[in-house]
Each structure stands twice: as C-alpha cells, then as structure tokens.
Amino acid sequence: MSNSRSDIFIPNAERTGSPKELFFIWFAGNIGILGVVMGALIVGYKLSFIQSIMAAVIGALSFGLVGYLSISGLKAGGTTFVLSRAAFGVKGNYIPNLLGWLSLVGWLAVNVVTGTLTLMSLFGIFGLGQSGVLMVISLAVFVLLILASSLFGQNMLVKIQTFFTYVFGALTFLILIILIPKTDWTALLSMSNGDWLGSFLPAISIIVAGTGISWSIAAADYSAYQNPVHSAKKVFASVTVGAFIPLFLIMGVGILLSTSVPDLVSSSNPIEAIGQALPKWMTVLYFITAIGGLIPQCIISLKSARVNLETLNIRVGNATAISIHALIMILIPIYVLFFSEDFLWNFQLFLGILGIGLASWAASFMFDYILLRRKAGYDAALLDHTTGKSLNYNGIFSWLAGIIVGFLFTNSPFFNGPFAKGIFKDSSLGVLMAFAASAIVTIILYQLKSKEEI
Structure with a gap:
C-alpha cells in the first residue's frame, strides 16, 4: 500500500492522533438532548420497559459499525469516501458520496432546527414573546455558532470536543439525574410486552438508522488522523464505547420520561416539552446545556460534509463552501419551522429514506474492506480520480441490490413497496433488509470473481 499521495491520504505529519481523541469526538457527538426523544420514540412502539431498554442497548451498540469502519481510516490514512472509491470505482462512488453528503447536511439541518427551538425556549424564559422574527434571530444565532467551527483544524476540533465532553457531558447528566425521579415507575413497569417482530425490531431499526448507520459515513474522516502505530482494537473500542x-x-x-412527559414524541418542540418537566430554577441551565450538546454534533456533520464535497471533486474556495452549507442550514430549517407542523414526522421520514441508501453503502464498503482491503490495503493509484478504475461493478451491484430490496420492503408518503406489509408496514425494517442484501451480494460477488477482477 502506497501512502505517498498527500492529496488522497492524510500526510503522515498530521497523523498524530490517539484513540483517546476518538473517544472524546464521538462521546461529545452523542450528548445531544435529542437522544431523549429517541428514547421516547422507542416506547412509542408499544414496548415494555425491559424491551425498551434492550432496544436502546442494541441501537447504541450500532456504533460498532462506525468503530469498525474507523479501522480502515487508521490503516490507510484516508477519509471515508476517498477509500470508498476502491469499492465502487471513482465514478461509481459519486452517487453514494453525494448521498452521504446529503445525509450529513440533513442531520446538520435537523440539529439546527433543534438548536433554534431551544434558543426560542431560552428567550421565552426571559420574557421575550414567541414570534416569527425571534425565530429567525434564533436560527441566525445558532447557524453562526456552527459556522464559527469551520475555521478550526483537526487539533482544535479535538480540543473543542474534549471540552464539550467534560463540561456539557457533566451538565447533561446532572439534568438527567434531576429528571429520573419524575418517572412514573408504576406505569412504566406495568407496560406489557410488545410484539418482538412487529414492534421491537422496527424500534431498533429506526435507532440504528439514526445512529450507527447515519454516522458510518464519517467514520474514517477522524480515524485517518490517527497515528498508524495504534492498534485497531483500541480505535474500535474508543469509537464504540465513546x-x-x-x-x-x-x-x-427518554424511556423513563415517556411516562411523565407523555406528549414528548408528538410535541412540535420536544426540547421545550422536556424543559417543562424541570424545576424552574434549572430551566435556564437546561436550555444552555441542550444547545451545548447539539453543537458537537453539528461540528462533526459540517466538517465531514465539507470533506465529502471535496471528495466529489467539487473544488470551491473556503468562503464558497461555507456559504453553500450556511444556505442549506438556513433553508431546510425555515421549511421545518415555518411550513411543517410535525417535526418528528419529518425526522423519521428523513432517517428512513436516507437510511436505506446509507445502509446499503455501509454493507458494501464494510465487506469489501473485510474480504479484500483489510489485507491488500488501499493503493493510491486506485483511489486517484485520474488513475483509478472508473466503475467497480461488484460494489455498484451490491449497493443497488440493497437499495432495491430496502425499498421493496418500505412504504412512505412517496411510494409503497410491494412487500411493505405486516411487520414491514410503517416501519424502518427496510433499512436492515437493505444492509443484509448488500452484504450478501458483496460476499457472493467476491466469491465468484478473482481478486484481480475486483
């Protein structure tokens, strides 16, 4: 494996990171209050307390996918969608790359919406009336906070994420401790078991789609800065556990709060709904903490989105790149805040549709790495857009197979898959089906062709 191309691989001089840094990056990226909403969403599938906890454990463990894909960045020193060119071909990689970029900016927009609503709630505490003008001001303030992070390099990013991990992580857990006693344990423990296939699996799939699968596209973007002397096991553990x-x-x-804040899932402003469950003296600190927890997620999304834009060979200046992402961060939230009344409906729809394409990509990329690149490595010539193979049909076919299978088992306001019936109706199980289909097809095609053909 060659590691001499600085335009493809991260220069060795910049690869000084340690696994501990990855722990802080991904810990900070997951302290957002929106996780509380996900917990309540699990209970919304009519699960018992034990089933809900099990779904949360499995859903959170889906970050093992991010941890494993981070190993590819450690070994090669390349960002995610640069390495993805090996599995799909330089041109074949464009559409998955574009889908990854859309996912990142979509998550960015979701978090900006949440941050804007949180700022609105904070301003409301100080007596400012809720109005469209205040909404626009809140949106502008939060977007400016995020754009400021684009000025920082990798080393500063690690320091910022470490700060957020300690400070806002501690504040978040302090607030959670205050919320726990409000749980109606009698109601919680009396909930009967939901259907394991019809409710439990769909609950897991929506969480997996919004966590491990969604963030898999950014895995190597950070591990590529790791010193290659570190062990793969430590990198995997740091990302997954963090x-x-x-x-x-x-x-x-969130599971516990579902009893004391029953309208949490259906609320147009779930952050404010949580704040109302707190003592008045704690609300200001809560809203500040909620904003602080959202910023690290936005930083990760923005940084990886800009990396993906470059991987698409869209070479624009720094000011232009910032302007593009700033426009997206403003226009999508404006639609959600002013024209769409159901925040979480849009959130779930976004996760479900994008999740199918991302799950298929993740399976194809991961098994290509397991079966071939883990031992053969990544050659710079293979990843260069001028010398690399244009299309790798193995990766393309396996990716498309996953997408087709996923949509066949999915229904939405835009289409209805012919097999989206029974446990697949109104669920996100199509995401898991897409991952499984792409994995199986990748393995089969690998067995049918020699390594030279791949």
Whole structure:
C-alpha cells in the first residue's frame, strides 16, 4: 500500500492522533438532548420497559459499525469516501458520496432546527414573546455558532470536543439525574410486552438508522488522523464505547420520561416539552446545556460534509463552501419551522429514506474492506480520480441490490413497496433488509470473481 499521495491520504505529519481523541469526538457527538426523544420514540412502539431498554442497548451498540469502519481510516490514512472509491470505482462512488453528503447536511439541518427551538425556549424564559422574527434571530444565532467551527483544524476540533465532553457531558447528566425521579415507575413497569417482530425490531431499526448507520459515513474522516502505530482494537473500542455511553444513558432517560412527559414524541418542540418537566430554577441551565450538546454534533456533520464535497471533486474556495452549507442550514430549517407542523414526522421520514441508501453503502464498503482491503490495503493509484478504475461493478451491484430490496420492503408518503406489509408496514425494517442484501451480494460477488477482477 502506497501512502505517498498527500492529496488522497492524510500526510503522515498530521497523523498524530490517539484513540483517546476518538473517544472524546464521538462521546461529545452523542450528548445531544435529542437522544431523549429517541428514547421516547422507542416506547412509542408499544414496548415494555425491559424491551425498551434492550432496544436502546442494541441501537447504541450500532456504533460498532462506525468503530469498525474507523479501522480502515487508521490503516490507510484516508477519509471515508476517498477509500470508498476502491469499492465502487471513482465514478461509481459519486452517487453514494453525494448521498452521504446529503445525509450529513440533513442531520446538520435537523440539529439546527433543534438548536433554534431551544434558543426560542431560552428567550421565552426571559420574557421575550414567541414570534416569527425571534425565530429567525434564533436560527441566525445558532447557524453562526456552527459556522464559527469551520475555521478550526483537526487539533482544535479535538480540543473543542474534549471540552464539550467534560463540561456539557457533566451538565447533561446532572439534568438527567434531576429528571429520573419524575418517572412514573408504576406505569412504566406495568407496560406489557410488545410484539418482538412487529414492534421491537422496527424500534431498533429506526435507532440504528439514526445512529450507527447515519454516522458510518464519517467514520474514517477522524480515524485517518490517527497515528498508524495504534492498534485497531483500541480505535474500535474508543469509537464504540465513546458513543455508546452517552447515547444509551440519554435514550434510557427518554424511556423513563415517556411516562411523565407523555406528549414528548408528538410535541412540535420536544426540547421545550422536556424543559417543562424541570424545576424552574434549572430551566435556564437546561436550555444552555441542550444547545451545548447539539453543537458537537453539528461540528462533526459540517466538517465531514465539507470533506465529502471535496471528495466529489467539487473544488470551491473556503468562503464558497461555507456559504453553500450556511444556505442549506438556513433553508431546510425555515421549511421545518415555518411550513411543517410535525417535526418528528419529518425526522423519521428523513432517517428512513436516507437510511436505506446509507445502509446499503455501509454493507458494501464494510465487506469489501473485510474480504479484500483489510489485507491488500488501499493503493493510491486506485483511489486517484485520474488513475483509478472508473466503475467497480461488484460494489455498484451490491449497493443497488440493497437499495432495491430496502425499498421493496418500505412504504412512505412517496411510494409503497410491494412487500411493505405486516411487520414491514410503517416501519424502518427496510433499512436492515437493505444492509443484509448488500452484504450478501458483496460476499457472493467476491466469491465468484478473482481478486484481480475486483
């Protein structure tokens, strides 16, 4: 494996990171209060307390996918969608790359919406009336906070994420401790078991789509800066555990809160709904903490989105790149805040549709790495857009197979898959079907062709 191309691989001089840094990056990226909403969403599938906790554990453990894909960045020193060119071909990689970029900016927009609603609630505490003008001001303030992060490099990013991990992580758990006693344990423990296939699996799939699968596209973007002398096991553990701890605990509190804040899932402003369950003296600190928890997620999304834009060979200046993402961060939230009344409906729809394409890509990329690249490595010539193979049909076919299967088992306001019936109706199980289909096809095609043909 060659590692001499600085335009493809991260220069060795910049690869000084340690696994501990990855722990802080992914811990900070998962302390957002939105995890509470995910926890309540699990209970919304009519599950018992034990089933809900199990779904939260499995859902949070999906970050093992991010942890494993981070190993590819450690070994090669390349970002995610640069390495993805090997599995799909330089041109074949364009559409998955574009889908990854859309997912990142979509998540960015979702978090900006949440941050704007949180700022609105904070301003409301100080007596400012809720109005469209205040909404626009809140949106502008939050977007400016995020754009400021684009000025920082990798080393500063690690320092910022470490700060957020300690400060806002501690504040978040302090608030969660205050919320726990409000749980109606009698109601919670009396909930009967839901259907394991019809409710439990769909609950897991929506969480997996919004956590491990969604963030898999950014895995190598950060591990590529790791010193290659570090072990793959430590990188895997740092990413997986760093994300699992806050994500599971915060979703767990969401499960508990589902009894004391029954309208949490249906609320147009779930952050404010949580704030109303707190003592008045705690609300200001809560809203500040909620904003602080959202910023790290936005930083990760924005950085990886800009990396993906470059991987698409869209070479624009720094000011232009910032302007493009700023426009997206403003226009999508404006639609959600002013024209769409159901925040979580849009949230779930977004996760479900994009999740199918991302799950298929993740399976194809991961098994291509397992079966071939893990031993053969990544050759710079293969990843260069001028010298690399234009189309790798193995990766393309396996990816398309996953997408087709996923949509066949999915229904939405835009289409209805012919097999989206029974347990597949109104669920996100199509995401898991897409992942499984792409994985199986990748393995089959690998067995049918020699390594030279791949």
